[in-house]
Structure formats: structure tokens, C-alpha cells
Amino acid sequence: MVKAKQASATVEFTFRTAREAGAVQQALKPEEALPASTRCRTSIRRRKNVLCLRVDAEDTAALRAALNSFLRWAIVARDMIEPRRK
Numbered sequence: 001m002v003k004a005k006q007a008s009a010t011v012e013f014t015f016r017t018a019r020e021a022g023a024v025q026q027a028l029k030p031e032e033a034l035p036a037s038t039r040c041r042t043s044i045r046r047r048k049n050v051l052c053l054r055v056d057a058e059d060t061a062a063l064r065a066a067l068n069s070f071l072r073w074a075i076v077a078r079d080m081i082e083p084r085r086k
Contacts, residue, residue, distance in 0.1 A: 006056070007063040013051040013074060020081055021051045027077035028053075028070065040066045 015021040025046050032044050039062035045052045053070055057063035 006058060007060045008054070008056045009063060009067060010055075011053045011067070011071070013053070013078075015049045015051065015078075016082075018046075018049045020078075021046050021049045023081050024074055024077040025051055027080075028073055031070065031073060042066060042070065 013021070013024065015024070025044055028044050032042050039058040041056045043054045045054075051074070053074070055063055055066045055070070057066060
């Protein structure tokens with residue numbers, strides 16, 4: 001049996017203001033607060049206007065699933081506070 005290696009990723013989102021970063025952080029907080037699964041753990045931190053998402057997973061499939069979810073949620077939250085300009 002082949003054991004999958006652990007995988008991790010850090011993604012940084014830069015916003016125009018610390019307030020926007022804080023709003024997106026608050027939007028993602030309920031997802032971060034969910035009990036850690038046995039395959040994946042996440043943390044979200046903010047430094048001024050930069051939001052840092054850290055995902056640690058047991059394998060690349062779990063990492064990919066978590067990243068896809070959090071990235072989509074972050075994009076939706078961002079678009080709610082910063083509608084696209086035409």
C-alpha cells in the first residue's frame with residue numbers, strides 16, 4: 001500500500017483596505033470554525049490588508065478540495081463588498 005504524502009498551501013489575498021480584508025475574514029470565519037476533518041485543517045489570519053489562508057491536508061486530493069472551497073468563498077465575499085467595475 002502506498003501512503004500519500006502530506007500537502008499544504010498558503011494563499012495570500014491583498015485587498016485595498018484592512019477593512020475589506022477584515023470583512024472577508026469574517027465571512028470565512030464560520031467555515032474555519034468547523035471541526036477539523038481528519039484529512040484537512042485550515043487557518044485564516046489577517047495582517048492589515050492581507051488575508052492569509054493556510055491549508056494543511058493529509059493528501060493532495062483533500063488539499064485541492066479545501067482550496068477550491070475557500071477560494072470560491074473568498075471570491076464571493078470579495079465580490080459582495082467590491083462589485084466589479086465596468
